[in-house]
Structures are given as structure tokens and as C-alpha cells.
Amino acid sequence: MSDEMQEILNDFLTESNEMLEVLDQRFVTLESDPTNTDLLNEIFRAMHSMKGSAGFLGFNHLVDVAHRGENILNKLRQAEMAVSPAIISVILETIDVIKAIMADIRESGTDNHVATAAIASKLDDILNGTAQSAPQAPAHVEPTPAAPKVEASTPAQEAPAAPAPTLGEILVNDGLASKEQVFDALTTQQHQPDPKTPLGEILLQAKAITERALDQALHKQEKQPKPVEEDATIRVETKRLDSVMNLVGELVLGRNRLIKIGTQLEQQHESDPQVRVLSETLAQLNLVTTDLQLAVMKTRMLPIKKVFAKLPRMVRDLSQKLNKQVHLEMRGEETELDKSVADEIGDPLVHLVRNAIDHGIETPAERQAKGKAGEGHLTIAASQEGNSIVIRINDDGRGIQVEKVKEKALAKGLISEAELSTMEHREILNLIFLPGFSTAEKVTDVSGRGVGMDVVRTNIRKINGSVDLESEPGKGSQIIIKLPLTIAIIQALMVEVERSIFAIPLSTVIEAVRISRSEIKTINGREVLHLRDRVLPLIRLAQEFDIPTDADRERFYVVVAALGDRRVGVVVDELRSQEEVVIKSIWDYLETVKGVSGATITGEGKVVLILDTSELVQNAQAWHNPGIAA
Amino acid sequence: MSATEQQVQPHIQAAADNSADRLAEKSADDLLQFVICLIGREEFAVDVLSVQEINRIVEVTRVPKTPPYVEGVINLRGRIIPVLDLRKLFGLTGAQQTTQTRIVVVSVQARLVGLIVDSVEEVLRVPRSAIEPPPSVGTMAGAEFTQGVGRIDDRLLILVDLSRLLLAREAA
Numbered sequence: 040m041s042d043e044m045q046e047i048l049n050d051f052l053t054e055s056n057e058m059l060e061v062l063d064q065r066f067v068t069l070e071s072d073p074t075n076t077d078l079l080n081e082i083f084r085a086m087h088s089m090k091g092s093a094g095f096l097g098f099n100h101l102v103d104v105a106h107r108g109e110n111i112l113n114k115l116r117q118a119e120m121a122v123s124p125a126i127i128s129v130i131l132e133t134i135d136v137i138k139a140i141m142a143d144i145r146e147s148g149t150d151n152h153v154a155t156a157a158i159a160s161k162l163d164d165i166l167n168g169t170a171q172s173a174p175q176a177p178a179h180v181e182p183t184p185a186a187p188k189v190e191a192s193t194p195a196q197e198a199p200a201a202p203a204p205t206l207g208e209i210l211v212n213d214g215l216a217s218k219e220q221v222f223d224a225l226t227t228q229q230h231q232p233d234p235k236t237p238l239g240e241i242l243l244q245a246k247a248i249t250e251r252a253l254d255q256a257l258h259k260q261e262k263q264p265k266p267v268e269e270d271a272t273i274r275v276e277t278k279r280l281d282s283v284m285n286l287v288g289e290l291v292l293g294r295n296r297l298i299k300i301g302t303q304l305e306q307q308h309e310s311d312p313q314v315r316v317l318s319e320t321l322a323q324l325n326l327v328t329t330d331l332q333l334a335v336m337k338t339r340m341l342p343i344k345k346v347f348a349k350l351p352r353m354v355r356d357l358s359q360k361l362n363k364q365v366h367l368e369m370r371g372e373e374t375e376l377d378k379s380v381a382d383e384i385g386d387p388l389v390h391l392v393r394n395a396i397d398h399g400i401e402t403p404a405e406r407q408a409k410g411k412a413g414e415g416h417l418t419i420a421a422s423q424e425g426n427s428i429v430i431r432i433n434d435d436g437r438g439i440q441v442e443k444v445k446e447k448a449l450a451k452g453l454i455s456e457a458e459l460s461t462m463e464h465r466e467i468l469n470l471i472f473l474p475g476f477s478t479a480e481k482v483t484d485v486s487g488r489g490v491g492m493d494v495v496r497t498n499i500r501k502i503n504g505s506v507d508l509e510s511e512p513g514k515g516s517q518i519i520i521k522l523p524l525t526i527a528i529i530q531a532l533m534v535e536v537e538r539s540i541f542a543i544p545l546s547t548v549i550e551a552v553r554i555s556r557s558e559i560k561t562i563n564g565r566e567v568l569h570l571r572d573r574v575l576p577l578i579r580l581a582q583e584f585d586i587p588t589d590a591d592r593e594r595f596y597v598v599v600a601a602l603g604d605r606r607v608g609v610v611v612d613e614l615r616s617q618e619e620v621v622i623k624s625i626w627d628y629l630e631t632v633k634g635v636s637g638a639t640i641t642g643e644g645k646v647v648l649i650l651d652t653s654e655l656v657q658n659a660q661a662w663h664n665p666g667i668a669a
Numbered sequence: 670m671s672a673t674e675q676q677v678q679p680h681i682q683a684a685a686d687n688s689a690d691r692l693a694e695k696s697a698d699d700l701l702q703f704v705i706c707l708i709g710r711e712e713f714a715v716d717v718l719s720v721q722e723i724n725r726i727v728e729v730t731r732v733p734k735t736p737p738y739v740e741g742v743i744n745l746r747g748r749i750i751p752v753l754d755l756r757k758l759f760g761l762t763g764a765q766q767t768t769q770t771r772i773v774v775v776s777v778q779a780r781l782v783g784l785i786v787d788s789v790e791e792v793l794r795v796p797r798s799a800i801e802p803p804p805s806v807g808t809m810a811g812a813e814f815t816q817g818v819g820r821i822d823d824r825l826l827i828l829v830d831l832s833r834l835l836l837a838r839e840a841a
Contacts, residue, residue, distance in 0.1 A: 289747040539731065584733030623749045632734050640744045646730040 051092050052145055053274075058085050059138055060348050066127055066134070067351040073122035083112040089137075098150040101140045107162040108133045114166070129161050131352065206238050209256045210248065220247040277378060280339055287328075287335045288528065288621035294328045295618075295642035297321055336525055341381050343421045343428070344372040349385075350392055354417065357396050364403050364414040365396055371421035376428045377525040383502045384430075384522060387495040391432050391518055392417070394491065399436030399516055409513065411435065423524075427546075430520040439510040441467050451475055466605075468508050472496040500653045503529065503544060505602060529622060531639070531649065533615035534598060536580045537588055540647045542620055542639060543609065547652040549599040551614055556593050559610075568597060568608050575599065575608040578655055583634060600652045607656045618642075622649065634658070699797040703819070705826065706773060706786035708756050709764065713786065714793070714819060714826040719775045723789050726770040740785055745774065752783035753834060758814055759827075777831045784829075793826075795819045800828065 065082050069075065090105035108130060114120040139153045207225060210216040224241040239253045248256075301321045308314045347369050358365040376384075400406075400415030407413050418433040441464060448454045448470045459467065470476060474493040499506045503523045510516035523529065523546065531542035532551070552570065559566050559577065566577040577597065581588045597608040620639035636651035703714035704723070729741040729752050738757035742749050752772060756763060769788035774781055803815040816830035 292747065586733070632732060635732070638742060638749050640747065640749070644744050645728060646742050646744050646749055648730065648732065
């Protein structure tokens with residue numbers, strides 16, 4: 040294949056994949072909003088243009104499947120057929136087949152390896168009406184009042200592609216009317232016989248808004264943009280962005296060095312005008328570098344929407360499969376995070392959502408017996424808090440029983456009785472993240488193979504994030520994931536041990552305290568420190584890393600590092616400074632070194648190793664509890 | 670670039686150009702070119718095409734829990750690369766670092782590794798016929814890192830097998 044052809048093919052694959060991702064979500068939206076013709080038209084167009092490109096490239100199987108799908112969509116959009124879950128299921132299946140074909144094309148360059156006969160016949164059945172109850176005439180479809188838009192209760196309506204805001208939304212958003220007022224008015228409207236009074240009039244009658252406010256809102260509604268024009272964008276390979284990011288990292292280090300040199304010069308030759316000019320130039324360079332760093336980081340930011348996109352479909356399929364009713368709500372989809380973080384968080388998220396539906400949310404019957412609504416509620420909310428992205432996954436399911444976790448952990452020998460007795464409620468809950476732990480009574484093909492949660496935690500830790508679990512039996516569980524904004528640059532605390540400098544990621548540092556040697560006690564031969572009611576296991580970095588120590592020091596610093604609820608005190612000689620460091624990839628020579636996660640280059644151009652706090656905490660736990668080390 | 674580098678680099682460059690000419694000639698007696706480094710009184714030869722640069726010794730950051738011959742890591746213009754001590758690798762006893770001590774940066778399978786040597790002497794052309802297989806294993810330390818032995822007049826060159834340096838890590 041010529042290079043040009045390969046390029047066209049790659050473009051086709053990239054575009055189609057993006058389209059497919061969006062389609063998944065659109066269909067789930069469509070299911071809950073079946074009369075949305077805009078949505079249908081959009082889906083139809085997407086399918087149509089994909090078919091066109093596939094035809095041009097000669098992928099006949101793909102064209103065939105897409106064509107049949109398109110026929111059905113056409114009927115749906117012309118209201119010759121009504122949207123039903125059965126149809127949606129088949130169309131979703133069609134999309135899966137198309138995805139498989141895409142994968143095939145990517146691998147083999149042809150579309151011959153995926154069986155399409157089955158799906159084709161299913162699609163034909165629908166088209167001929169044989170698989171379907173008699174098509175509903177569009178007139179029978181309830182006209183949708185404007186109500187659902189304000190309730191914003193389904194993920195569908197919160198989806199980014201939601202049509203222009205309704206009058207009610209505008210009123211509420213602009214603070215012209217309260218949510219309750221609009222809601223009341225909408226309820227009144229719903230109970231009216233046709234023809235219904237317009238929402239604005241009802242509100243006017245109820246004296247909820249003034250005429251002026253109504254005019255203002257109506258005017259605004261008219262002005263609402265037609266479907267937003269695509270921004271002028273350019274597609275750039277991630278690899279190129281990565282190399283720009285690396286270069287900026289270099290620049291940051293170079294700047295740090297220059298500033299140090301500049302400061303020294305300033306101290307030595309205070310009166311020299313040249314030095315003063317140098318300082319000013321450096322200050323300027325400093326600003327520009329910081330801005331550049333931010334700007335480059337921004338080019339790598341994606342809205343978390345991209346990661347969330349696959350969830351509605353998954354929740355839908357899974358709840359059908361498990362005969363559960365789950366209502367998914369997603370919030371903060373516009374929250375942005377670095378691509379590298381986004382890439383890593385997808386799988387853990389899918390896993391956690393699966394778990395929540397499989398283990399957390401009960402069947403409708405079970406829920407009703409407990410006096411809950413038959414439909415379970417699953418909320419995934421993302422937000423930025425300081426330098427972190429926080430994702431909260433809430434379900435209102437059965438929650439986790441601490442007793443069960445205890446039993447299991449004991450039975451599996453993950454922990455000792457004595458240790459359990461000293462642990463707090465939350466610490467015990469978080470035992471489910473230990474390798475080899477699984478509370479599912481039966482293994483299903485959905486989850487429960489006991490490899491889940493620890494992999495989730497490992498993956499999240501890999502990108503310097505943390506995961507935490509809270510749960511109330513009978514009421515539900517909450518999982519809180521904290522992620523760094525970017526994984527390339529972190530804040531670090533520089534510490535010194537026997538003239539060697541190490542960097543500790545600041546995100547894991549709780550505090551640093553100065554102690555004298557006599558404060559270090561031993562329990563079972565392990566050094567510990569009593570720090571405000573807590574017994575803190577200590578790690579001497581010098582010992583951990585076989586650094587020869589000459590003198591017996593009297594004074595030490597203890598850096599208290601934490602991962603979730605686990606804490607450990609890292610004993611060092613001195614605290615140096617807090618610095619922004621660029622994480623450098625290191626050769627695999629170092630990858631196997633326990634307790635070191637990477638390296639960075641300081642302002643002086645020296646290489647400094649970055650400590651792997653999670654590894655150290657785990658080691659300390661193993662020490663603490665030698666029985667489970669095996 | 671330090672003064673020494675500047676001295677050495679053009680030298681290598683010229684040698685490399687020559688090497689291309691030589692290859693084109695396809696003479697019966699191929700000439701191979703090596704950077705000759707000194708450790709103690711032994712001469713080690715590193716394939717000139719693998720050598721990226723030769724630097725003065727800089728501060729090396731030790732990495733805990735690595736084999737003794739891993740001296741640590743250095744900052745090579747923003748890249749962090751491991752540095753191995755050839756002396757320890759070949760089981761020779763130690764000398765102090767001097768002003769002559771160099772780090773020879775070689776590229777092994779697209780990865781950069783620094784080698785600490787006592788000094789760098791010259792670039793030498795060695796006819797292929799002058800290279801013999803290494804003496805049988807066990808007769809000398811570091812035999813596993815020896816690709817062969819070159820005999821030029823009364824000099825004995827130990828040809829360093831760079832690809833083995835990567836394997837050393839696995840063995841460790």
C-alpha cells in the first residue's frame with residue numbers, strides 16, 4: 040500500500056473510531072429521548088458519512104453493514120418506525136460489529152475477517168418489521184413537554200450534545216426564576232389538556248417572573264447558537280506533543296539552573312549593572328517559561344468526557360444483563376485532565392463502575408424490599424480540586440459490610456487478628472484493595488475474579504493518584520479517586536541522607552517533624568515513632584538504600600508519607616527544599632530498584648532519584664506484619 | 670563541550686569518514702576502528718561507531734540496590750543515563766579518579782550508556798585479521814564482556830562486547 044493510501048486509511052480509522060465512540064453515547068441518549076429527531080439526524084449522518092468513506096476505500100462488508108443500519112435509521116428519522124429498546128440493542132450490536140471490522144482493517148488492511156451475516160439478518164428482520172411489534176405511528180407518541188430539560192435527570196440530557204437550552208433552563212441559570220418555580224410551572228403544564236399554555240405564561244400568571252424577565256429570556260433563547268461550529272482545530276500526533284512537553288521540561292530545568300546562577304551572581308556582584316540587567320532578563324525568562332509550560336500542558340488536556348463516553352453504554356448493557364435498573368448520572372464531564380492521565384484512568388473507571396453495578400446495586404425486587412426505589416442510582420462526578428482531579432463514584436446499593444471484609448481478609452490470611460483490632464473502620468474497608476481480595480460470593484463474568492480492586496489501585500498509583508473507599512451498609516458506597524493534573528511535572532520535597540539528595544512526591548507527604556534519637560522506639564525490633572496517638576512505622580532511608588552512615592546522629596527529620604490510610608515515617612537527615620521537578624524517564628536499569636519511581640534533574644544539573652512512596656509504605660506494612668510477607 | 674571532547678570528537682569524525690571509504694574499497698583486509706581506552710595498564714577497545722561522545726567525569730548519582738559495577742546515573746544534557754564502571758566490570762582493582770578520567774558514552778541498541786575509563790588514548794585502525802576470539806572462558810575476569818582480542822605489534826587490545834552490557838543487568 041502506498042504511503043498516501045496508508046495515510047488516507049489512517050485518517051479514516053481515526054475519524055470513524057471517534058464517530059463510533061460518540062454514536063454509542065448518542066444511542067443510549069436516544070433510548071431515553073426517542074423522539075429527538077435532531078439526534079436521529081445526527082446519528083444518521085454519522086453512519087452515512089462512514090458508509091461513504093468505507094465505500095470509497097472499498098470495504099464492502101463494512102458498507103453492507105452500515106448500509107443496513109442506515110436504512111433503519113432512515114426509517115426511524117422519518118418516523119416510519121418508532122425507537123424501541125429492541126431496535127436500539129440491535130443497532131448497538133451493529134456498532135460493535137462495525138468496531139470489530141475497524142479493528143480488522145487496522146490489523147489486516149481488509150474487512151473480510153468479521154462475520155456479518157448474523158447482524159445483517161437481524162437488521163433485515165427489523166427493517167421488514169418481523170422482529171418488531173407493529174411500528175407505532177408517530178402520532179401516538181406522546182409529545183414531550185419541555186419538562187425533562189429542567190429536571191436534567193438523565194445522563195442523556197446532560198450529554199454535551201444536548202440541544203439548545205429550554206426556556207426553563209435559561210430562567211433558572213440566569214437566576215430569573217427558581218428551580219422550584221419552573222418545576223411547579225412545568226408540572227402544571229403537564230397536567231393541562233392540550234393545547235397547553237406556554238411555560239412563560241404560566242410563570243407570569245404565578246407571578247414567578249416579570250414580563251421583562253420573560254422577554255429577556257425568550258430573546259436569549261432565540262439567540263442560542265445553532266449547533267456550535269467546530270472550532271478551528273488541527274490534529275496533532277500525541278508523540279509530537281510529548282516531545283514538545285519533554286523539551287519544555289528541559290527548558291524548565293534550564294531556567295531553574297539559570298535562576299540559581301543568577302542569584303549567586305547577584306549576591307557576589309551586587310553593584311554591577313550588567314548583573315542587574317541579567318536578573319531582569321532572567322525574571323522575564325522565568326515568566327515566559329512558566330506560561331509556556333502551562334500552555335503546553337493545556338494542549339495535552341482533554342475533557343474527561345472522552346473517558347466517560349463509554350460508560351452509559353456499558354451501564355446500559357450491564358444492567359440489562361444483570362436484570363437491574365440503574366440510572367447513571369455523570370457530572371463534571373468538562374473537567375480537563377492530561378491525556379496521559381486520561382489514558383490510564385479509563386480501565387480502572389470501567390472496572391469500578393462494573394463493580395458498583397454488579398456488587399453494589401441490588402435487583403429491583405431486593406431494593407423494593409428494603410424500601411428503596413427499584414431503580415438504582417449511580418453517580419460519577421469529576422471535578423478539579425486544587426492540583427488534583429477528583430472523581431467520585433457513588434452508588435446507592437447495598438454498601439459494604441465491614442464484618443464481611445474482616446472475615447474475608449482473615450480467611451485469606453491477608454491480615455492478622457491483632458492488626459485488625461487496631462484498624463479504623465475506613466482502613467478495614469480499604470483492605471479490599473489488597474491483592475487477592477474479592478468479596479463477591481460468586482464469580483460472575485462481570486466481576487469478582489479477585490484481581491480487580493488491587494489492579495485498579497496499582498494502575499491509579501502508577502500515575503501518582505490515590506483511591507479511597509467509603510461505604511455505609513444498606514445505603515451505598517463511594518469511591519474517591521484523586522489524580523494529578525499531569526504526570527510529567529510534580530511538586531517534590533527534597534530531602535538529604537548522608538549527602539545524597541532524594542525527592543519525595545509532595546502529594547504523598549502529610550507533614551515533616553523534627554525528632555531526636557531518643558524518640559525512636561522499637562516494637563518487635565521495628566523502629567516506630569509515637570506521633571500524636573498514632574504509632575508510625577519508620578523507615579530509615581539510609582538503611583533502605585544501603586547508604587553507609589558514619590556518625591550517630593542525634594537529630595532527624597521524619598517525613599510522614601501516606602497512601603490512603605496507611606502512613607509511614609521516612610527518616611532523613613535534612614529537609615532541603617520544595618521544588619517543582621520534571622519526572623524523567625529512566626532506563627530499565629533502574630526500573631527494578633524498589634522504592635525508586637524515577638529521577639529528575641535539579642537546578643544544579645544533578646540527578647536526583649524520586650522515591651516511590653507507595654512502595655515504601657507497602658514495605659513498611661509488610662515489616663509491620665512479617666507473617667503476611669509471603 | 671569540554672576542551673578534551675573537542676580534541677577527541679573531530680578525531681573520531683575523521684576516522685568515521687575514513688571508515689566509510691574503506692568499506693567502499695572492500696579491501697581483502699578490512700580495517701575496523703576502535704576508541705582505545707585505558708584502565709590501569711590494560712587497553713580496551715570500543716567500536717568507534719557505537720561511541721556517541723566522550724566526556725569528562727561529572728558527578729554521578731548513585732542508585733541503591735544495583736550491582737557494584739553500576740556506578741549510578743548522570744545527566745547528559747537533560748537525559749538521564751546509567752553509567753557503568755568498566756574497571757569493576759572487568760574485575761580490575763581500583764584507581765582514583767584523575768583529571769584524565771572520562772565517561773565514554775556509547776549507544777547500545779538505541780540506548781545510551783556511559784562507561785567510566787581511566788583515560789581515552791586514541792582511535793585505532795585494526796585489520797580484521799588481527800582480531801582473535803576471546804580466550805576460553807574463565808581465564809580472565811570479565812570474559813563475558815569480551816568480544817575478542819586484537820593484536821597490534823606487541824599491544825593487546827580487549828574488544829568490549831557492548832551488547833553484553835545489557836545482559837549483565839539481567840544476570841545481576
